[in-house]
Amino acid sequence: MNTLPRSITLNFRSDNVGTVSPEILRAVEAANRDPAASYGDDQYSAAVNRAFSTLFETEVAVFPVATGTAANALSLSCCARPWGAIYCHQEAHVHTSEAGATEFYSGGAKLLALPGADYQLDPATLRETLATAERGIRNRSQPDAVTITQATEYGTVYRLDGIAAIGAIARDAGLRFHMDGARFANALAKLDCTPADMTWRRGVDILSFGATKNGGMNADAIVVFDPDLVEPLSYRLRRAGQTWSKMRFAAAQLLAYVEDGLYLRLARRANALAARIGRELGALPGVELVAPVDANMLFVRMPDRAIEAIAAAGARYGRRRGGVIRLVTRFDMDEAEAEILLELVRGALD
Numbered sequence: 001m002n003t004l005p006r007s008i009t010l011n012f013r014s015d016n017v018g019t020v021s022p023e024i025l026r027a028v029e030a031a032n033r034d035p036a037a038s039y040g041d042d043q044y045s046a047a048v049n050r051a052f053s054t055l056f057e058t059e060v061a062v063f064p065v066a067t068g069t070a071a072n073a074l075s076l077s078c079c080a081r082p083w084g085a086i087y088c089h090q091e092a093h094v095h096t097s098e099a100g101a102t103e104f105y106s107g108g109a110k111l112l113a114l115p116g117a118d119y120q121l122d123p124a125t126l127r128e129t130l131a132t133a134e135r136g137i138r139n140r141s142q143p144d145a146v147t148i149t150q151a152t153e154y155g156t157v158y159r160l161d162g163i164a165a166i167g168a169i170a171r172d173a174g175l176r177f178h179m180d181g182a183r184f185a186n187a188l189a190k191l192d193c194t195p196a197d198m199t200w201r202r203g204v205d206i207l208s209f210g211a212t213k214n215g216g217m218n219a220d221a222i223v224v225f226d227p228d229l230v231e232p233l234s235y236r237l238r239r240a241g242q243t244w245s246k247m248r249f250a251a252a253q254l255l256a257y258v259e260d261g262l263y264l265r266l267a268r269r270a271n272a273l274a275a276r277i278g279r280e281l282g283a284l285p286g287v288e289l290v291a292p293v294d295a296n297m298l299f300v301r302m303p304d305r306a307i308e309a310i311a312a313a314g315a316r317y318g319r320r321r322g323g324v325i326r327l328v329t330r331f332d333m334d335e336a337e338a339e340i341l342l343e344l345v346r347g348a349l350d
């Protein structure tokens, strides 16, 4: 509203409405001094591979990409044959929100969507589904891969034993294991573990590593743990137009993002705001948090008059089914935004 300071926008729509963190903007500027080799043969791209190998405590290959959809679809295209099946949760972004990108880039692999509480793939359901998969029957898609989202589309976070359980099933069934980490940092901040513990040590072969939603400008990355996937991925990226000629500017963003734990500091701020809003909203009569607030998203059911009050004040939020709205917090939000939101809801319910 026009009476609010410019930075107080009450924009809870998504985390990609956020600004670029100043550290990342400065890193792009710093990479702009001299010419450099193209297509990832530059010093920044080499440094990203080193920095991420240190961060993940194992040798990884990092491929910057423009979007999370590219990261997911191209990762999965290396994990499944055109006649393969990829198991995912029925609310997975790859299944609901990417216009069939995985099916397209894989040449037709089938996403098989499974139910599960809190938008999390249930290991038992996965195991049962695999037990009835008809391997070697030409009429059936053949089990090739499984993908989970961490943090999930519902703002929940898989615990390490849950990831390990899916990783073990994948290993025993010969499936590749992909993680959609569009909100990787928010999940990691919640679990307070190492990146290695949340990924390859639990069986993850390839990771879509989000940065854009948490202070990046326009670069996400694919982090490859399984060396067999590196070569096919590099050709698939080129074919998909994801091999940036001025790769160094994407690499510079990713370097700054992980340097000195910036990504975690940004995610912790977003998570802390969500936790605070969750605590205070959840204590109000007639307000219900319909999902655990593990990361930086809240799904809230509240009376129409409360929703109308925040809408009238210009607040942006995601509308969901059945009177439930989605609120997303960000690293660059002011504490005052949370306070104003809470005041508006309290005022409406008085």
Ligand SMILES: *Cc1c(COP(=O)(O)O)cnc(C)c1O
Pocket: 066, 067, 068, 069, 070, 072, 093, 094, 149, 152, 153, 180, 182, 183, 212, 213
């Ligand atoms: C935002 C998001 C993505 C990536 O979306 P793009 O719009 O392609 O960048 C992928 N997975 C999840 C769970 C997301 O929320």
